[in-house]
Amino acid sequence: xxxxxxxxxxxxxxxxxxxxxxxxxxxxxxxxxxxxxxxxxxxxxxxxxxxxxxxxxxxxxxxxxxxxxxxxxxxxxxxxxxxxxxxxxxxxxxxxxxxxxxxxxxxxxxxxxxxxxxxxxxxxxxxxxxxxxxxxxxxxxxxxxxxxxxxxxxxxxxxxxxxxxxxxxxxxxxxxxxxxxxxxxxxxxxxxxxxxxxxxxxxxxxxxxxxxxxxxxxxxxxxxxxxxxxxxxxxxxxxxxxxxxxxx
Numbered sequence: 001x002x003x004x005x006x007x008x009x010x011x012x013x014x015x016x017x018x019x020x021x022x023x024x025x026x027x028x029x030x031x032x033x034x035x036x037x038x039x040x041x042x043x044x045x046x047x048x049x050x051x052x053x054x055x056x057x058x059x060x061x062x063x064x065x066x067x068x069x070x071x072x073x074x075x076x077x078x079x080x081x082x083x084x085x086x087x088x089x090x091x092x093x094x095x096x097x098x099x100x101x102x103x104x105x106x107x108x109x110x111x112x113x114x115x116x117x118x119x120x121x122x123x124x125x126x127x128x129x130x131x132x133x134x135x136x137x138x139x140x141x142x143x144x145x146x147x148x149x150x151x152x153x154x155x156x157x158x159x160x161x162x163x164x165x166x167x168x169x170x171x172x173x174x175x176x177x178x179x180x181x182x183x184x185x186x187x188x189x190x191x192x193x194x195x196x197x198x199x200x201x202x203x204x205x206x207x208x209x210x211x212x213x214x215x216x217x218x219x220x221x222x223x224x225x226x227x228x229x230x231x232x233x234x235x236x237x238x239x240x241x242x243x244x245x246x247x248x
Contacts, residue, residue, distance in 0.1 A: 003039035010044040081107040083196040087114030102140035112155040116203035168192035
């Protein structure tokens with residue numbers, strides 16, 4: 001049997017050794033029951049590959065000795081870079097969006113605090129929330145065999161998220177849009193290299209937010225007459241974009 005592959009963050013590797021803990025430790029030691037001497041391949045968030053051998057398994061840590069590193073990132077199969085710009089939904093819906101978006105090949109996720117978002121992120125919660133969200137994306141990437149992990153970023157407001165966008169094609173899904181469909185917009189922009197899609201929370205976008213996104217080059221589109229839940233819209237748009245211009 002060849003070496004098993006695991007997603008890590010590059011900061012876990014220092015001086016030719018990787019120290020793994022938490023969920024990854026439990027998966028390797030308790031679920032897979034790996035032991036010292038077993039070969040492994042570690043893939044970092046930039047797509048670099050690191051072959052190694054498990055040196056030791058303690059009560060809470062797995063230590064891997066790195067034998068070879070290839071820092072040349074492996075390209076994703078999809079040539080389309082899709083950014084999901086998602087207003088923070090309530091509960092565990094964001095977990096589903098991160099998991100399924102990663103499986104479908106989203107390049108990264110921009111989460112922001114929408115005017116109508118029920119869920120809020122206090123300043124003192126930001127780092128822990130980001131760590132958890134990136135961990136969810138990393139776990140999903142590992143399970144579906146992705147070569148890279150999509151990064152998760154946080155923007156406190158829609159204004160900050162909109163202003164940061166430089167993508168070739170910028171879309172905002174708006175339930176009040178009546179004339180412009182996603183298909184029409186895509187037909188008018190052949191072969192964009194990068195796409196960002198802004199998606200509102202459960203209560204939709206405040207009209208002022210919609211105007212703000214449009215002022216920053218976003219084009220308002222609808223997905224038809226059906227009213228989709230925010231998590232369904234995120235999954236649907238990534239799948240559609242991947243089918244049209246990506247790797248599905």
